[in-house]
Amino acid sequence: MGKKGYEVKDDEQLFAGKVTGDCWNMPNLSINRQVSGKYYFTDKRIAFLASGLIGTESVSWEIEMKEIATVKTCLTPPFFPFGILIKMKNGDKYKLSILKRKKYFDWISEHIS
Numbered sequence: 001m002g003k004k005g006y007e008v009k010d011d012e013q014l015f016a017g018k019v020t021g022d023c024w025n026m027p028n029l030s031i032n033r034q035v036s037g038k039y040y041f042t043d044k045r046i047a048f049l050a051s052g053l054i055g056t057e058s059v060s061w062e063i064e065m066k067e068i069a070t071v072k073t074c075l076t077p078p079f080f081p082f083g084i085l086i087k088m089k090n091g092d093k094y095k096l097s098i099l100k101r102k103k104y105f106d107w108i109s110e111h112i113s
Contacts, residue, residue, distance in 0.1 A: 006049060012042040015107055023048050024076055024083070025095035026061055032095070034077070035059045039098065043111060046086075048096075063088065068112040073105055084108070 008014050019039040025032050026048075037050040037060065047062035067088050074083035076097040084096040084105050098104055 006038075006040040006047050008040075008042060009044070012044040015041040015043065016104070017041070019098060019104070021082075021096060021098040022076070023050070023059070023061075023094065024097055025085075025093055026059065027092040027094075028058065028061070032077075034097075039096065039104075041104065041107065046108070048094075061094075063094065065108075065111050068108070071105065071108045071112060073101065 006017065017040045019041070021037070021039050023035045023037065035050050036052070037048050040047040044065055045062050046065065048060060050056040050059045067090070068086055069089045070087045072085050074085040074095065075081060076083040076095065082097045082099060082101055084098065084101055086094045086096065086108070
């Protein structure tokens with residue numbers, strides 16, 4: 001990821017970019033907390049660029065579609081139906097919170113191997 005934002009590689013297709021949302025769970029945080037930012041979805045990767053003034057690089061991430069083991073819908077705190085839980089083949093988990101999650105859930109489900 002570049003310092004100015006997300007860069008799509010030559011061999012991938014952008015499905016959706018600058019999708020506003022929150023991330024509630026990621027491997028590099030020991031606690032579940034809400035981090036706001038933007039999601040980028042390509043046919044090969046999902047990226048999250050956290051927004052804010054300080055420390056955003058430590059909570060920004062990108063994952064390869066081919067490394068996703070499972071994807072399912074879930075609730076986000078307190079009880080909102082916006083969540084997508086991604087479990088990686090290595091056991092890491094990411095909880096995404098996005099409005100209109102069905103569109104992104106369906107797309108991720110179709111693109112994992």
